[in-house]
Amino acid sequence: MAATSGGFAGKVLRVDLSTGKIGIQDTIERYEAVLGGAGLGYRVLWDEVPAGTGPFDPANKLVFAAGALVGTSVPCNGRATVTTIFPTCWPRPLVGSGHMGGHFAAKLKYAGYDALIVEGRADKPVWIMIRDARVEIRDAGHLWGSGIRRTTLELSQEMGPDCVVAAIGQAGENQAPMGMVINSVSHSAGGVGGVMGAKNLKAVAVQGSGAVRIAGDKAEWEKLIKFHLSILGGNNQHVVPSFPTPQAEYYNPASRWVGQPGRRWGAAKPPVELAGDIYDLNRIAYRTNSAAYFLGGEAWKYTVRGNGCTACPIRCHTMLRVPSVTVRYGIPDMAQNTCIALQFGRMFFKQPGDGKGGEAAIEACMVGMHLADDMGLWSNYGQLQRDLRKLYEGGYLKTRLGSKEYASIPWDKYENGDPAFLLDIIPRIANRQGELGDVLSRGTGAIFDHWSIPEAEWARDRTTTYWKMGHPKHHANEDDGQCGVIINTQYNRDAQCHSHTNFVRNGLPLEIQRKLAAAIWGSPDALDAPGDYTPANVYKAKRARWSLVRKELHDALGVCNWMGPWVASPRWERGYAGDDSLESRFLSLATGRAIDREELDRAGERIFTLHRALTIRDMGQVDMRSKHDLVPPWVFEDPNGAAPFTKGTTRMDPADIALAMDLFYEIMGWDKATGAPTGERYASLGLGDVGEALRVGKLTPESGR
């Protein structure tokens, strides 16, 4: 199909920075089977980036991709994936994606493109200007050395106020593997900033005057949008509020739905008092205040408003105004972010000066956000901060760093929880200054390599939360037992999967969760209460598979896996059920081509399997089970010596996890001995060419034996 009937923009833009050539491809003809987003990125890497390519080689490609639902009115559709050979993957770089929200993805679609593939390397700093059909490679000499904010401002002034700029800061320019790209001021994709820097690509700025066509019936579309809004909860699809309220049967003090009537956005002018119906679909944005959730109730008085991504009513990027940081640290008094990035500064400290929610803690967050989001330094899901703490507290630095460099670091400020410490350490890392700055800028694997520290010293220590391959766990056994473990074995970076944890943490009583689980995954036993784990079973494996497939689907469609899936809801009249077919219903209406849940899940599985194939190819290794799908030792230990399956421990049992992996591989149709897809499985998913190439390379289970 040469032209799109809806959903897809229809074109993929290619920019070769080595030759200056700019080209266009048809999206659907080449990439429809992998939908878009990370699926498209994986396909490009499979087809065009040979095994053994390094992340900073000109032959590596950067695939900025939106999805078919991006730029529509589907809630939470602002996601762009940036797929590449991922530089922090250790001991060898492998495929990975950074993900960013904001408005870059939608603008790319409005300009007429589903994806931008950046190839080669410019011989001098450049930025890419996209204004609908007009695409230019422009000189960025005047921007090189600037932070992201200045770059964004300058390019916005040059292009006009309706452009979106995705830029790197000093970390990316310095080709730090821990560099990130940021669009719309605070929306980052980790780990890919250095790849941009290696290509001499300072920024991509996009203006788009088009729209995304919806092929299906408009009334049906609007009805489905309204329905989706009606099943939204708060941040991370927590479907019950954190406080008892007249309209809610259930509440959960740990819920991220914190917008209780009577609370105020105290730094707004004038302050905004939260009032009215918490279920009002026009007031969903008031449910979430990430700062109040993560930093404590004090943050309400610093809150200006919620900010966020295209068409997302959740607004998880909380904008804060803290005047004292300008006086004390010489930085702007406004900043916004969510989750780890909101806590970037605070997490460096074992204990901020005045406790969790105190002024110093909030100031540390402000200083951290200011520096990291301007210099473009990624946290690797907090591993950067945990690494520094372990290196310092464990005495590694004292014995390994030169005494002069060690003395140059203001450890007294670290010890006192003084946010001024961040003014030293963050630029040190982003600028790759000195031995410590350089090692930390390269990611956790560099710590092992550079200082000859055995990986096991991290992998045995649960306080590091280190998982494998240079990356930490991301919602593993501590949240979801075997399901979390399986998910964390599958990627080459931290898993970034929220399908499972958003369900486990949705706030509903266990019995209701188990009832919903029975309807979706076939048995209430698909789910355990946290820390009350029962042995592995096939339903947990099914849920792990579903979680991974939905994550890949979200990354391919451009909807947010931090907010979805939406299989639970706040609606008591639905028995708190959400809708497991939402994604396929939206895609069908957007494209005008009917696709049911099963078929779309198959597409998700195809994408996930392509990621697996790329990993196998680039590792040159078919035995994923013992060489890739690893679980750190701390998972099999309990600080108090509690046995697995006793109430109150997240300790897993090695034999049970082996069984869980068996069940998972079996459900995936993969070979149990190697954890690799068979040639037949590749073929059945429409990846026959991929399977054949791996067979020739003796990288399928059959050929490898």
Added chain:
Amino acid sequence: MTSCGTTGLAQAAAEAVREASREPRLATCGDVLAMLLERGLGDVLATPASGRDDEEADPRGVPDGAQPAAAADAAARLAALLACQPGIAAFVSLSGQTVYHAPELLSRTYALILDRKDSPIALVAEEIRTNSRDYPRPVPVKLFEAPPFDLSPEEIEAVLRAMAAGAAYQDITFAATTNGAVYLFSSLHLKREYAAFLAERAETLVLNP
């Protein structure tokens, strides 16, 4: 006796309950009858039904100026009307009265909190037990300082002391986390080790985003 169902009076009575739930407030039969009388709709109820046996009536629902027997009769008939109204629920309050609410507007959870607001010990104890039984989880003590509980630290301390001394509350106990937070749970529904685990987990969730 008025038949149950869709009569204008029955619907008006249900609407009166909904109105109270919107505030949010629990409604007794007396409250509903007063609201109906205000609107000129309650006269039929205020008139005694011939041959009715008064012993079913609830004398606490007496409207001003009505004779006790007539009022009791009215309350009983109102109760019968409300019993079969869709979307209206009832329970016996701590005071012994039957109270009404519309769960769509005022959930049972919140209704029970409202009912116990004047009895802090019952309020705290039952909330702890419900959380321990249904979710299951311990609750942070600071929960009771926030709306809708709105207890001061001193009141909470007094409640905890009273429960510690009261035989009926010996299942209510606490677990302290490593960062000093205190969580309350009922040993009828949660074992100490598990409650301590859940409390620790709850306190560290923000560091596991």
